[in-house]
Amino acid sequence: MIMPPRLRRFALTVHVICSIGWIGALAAFLALAITGLTSQDADIVRIAYGANAIITAYVIVPLSLAALLTGIVQSLATEWGLFRNFWVLIKLLIVLAATFLLLMKTGQIDYLATAASETALAPAGLRGLRVSVVAHAAGGLLVLLWAAALGMYKPRGLTRHGWRQKQAMRQRSIASSG
């Protein structure tokens, strides 16, 4: 199924907004996570982790799911396809991994926010979890930038499935013109 040009442009706009919004929200999350890890002020730590839990639940998770969904729609409804081009396939796997890991981490992010609000976290309190949140956010940001770069550059390269489809289309057009 190929979308009409107007709908295609709209779908692409929504996909780009969701994807770039996800990157921006994750960058804000990382800044707050670093603040929560390094600050000596218990109030700032509490606010940082509380804000992170809110950003995760109401911005990052919805944007990640929307980016994944609109990306799948965008590729299925255009000539790019989901499994025809390596860049689309690699981007899909990257976004699936990032979304899956994000959903797995939300429990820990909530737990950290609750712990910081109930008790004044000492600088060493929950150190492992706080470092892990910073590391995952930084890693996630790099991975999303990688996916965004793939979407911008769209490097050439057909999968075997894409190649077969292209060959079949070429033979059909030769047969219909001859």
Added chain:
Amino acid sequence: MADPSAYPGMPRWAKLQGILVAVLLLLTLGMAAGLTGHGAAGDHATRHGGH
């Protein structure tokens, strides 16, 4: 001479990024297993013991 109708194969950039994606997926699965395995108990101990 190469057959022009034959599949040209996977480009070099895709091979490299395919390896990176495989590493990413393995890390993701490993982290997911770690999170579901002993995440909550470890966090609880860390919260009270600081270790």
